[in-house]
Amino acid sequence: MKKVMTKIGKLAGVLALGAAMCLTTATALADGDQDFTLHNETKKTIKEVYIGPHSEDEWGDDVMGDDVLENGEEVEMSFEADEDATSWDMKIVFADGKSSVWTKLQLTKITDITLSYKNGKPWATWKNGG
Numbered sequence: 001m002k003k004v005m006t007k008i009g010k011l012a013g014v015l016a017l018g019a020a021m022c023l024t025t026a027t028a029l030a031d032g033d034q035d036f037t038l039h040n041e042t043k044k045t046i047k048e049v050y051i052g053p054h055s056e057d058e059w060g061d062d063v064m065g066d067d068v069l070e071n072g073e074e075v076e077m078s079f080e081a082d083e084d085a086t087s088w089d090m091k092i093v094f095a096d097g098k099s100s101v102w103t104k105l106q107l108t109k110i111t112d113i114t115l116s117y118k119n120g121k122p123w124a125t126w127k128n129g130g
Contacts, residue, residue: 032079034107048093053085
């Protein structure tokens with residue numbers, strides 16, 4: 001009887017470990033490799049943000065929806081795990097109607113994008129992941 005209980009105990013341990021690994025993997029797959037934080041340091045309100053694969057001709061939907069990004073604020077940009085493009089374009093529309101576009105962003109490497117103004121023009125700097 002003792003050997004049976006030991007085998008059942010080992011089996012339960014293996015099953016628990018497998019379940020924990022599945023949960024960890026599912027959590028990791030919930031986020032895409034292109035996720036990044038967008039920081040607004042422009043001294044303007046950002047009304048709309050469009051992000052799309054560089055290979056696409058159209059922008060799609062505003063990822064901000066009804067929200068805006070005030071100066072000094074940041075927002076997490078998350079992608080589906082099945083997105084596979086590595087080169088992305090980003091369009092920002094400010095509350096005053098002016099817009100700016102940045103192309104060929106390597107979002108699989110970028111963790112943070114900070115928008116600001118430099119010499120009177122919208123400027124983007126970014127940090128790559130370690």
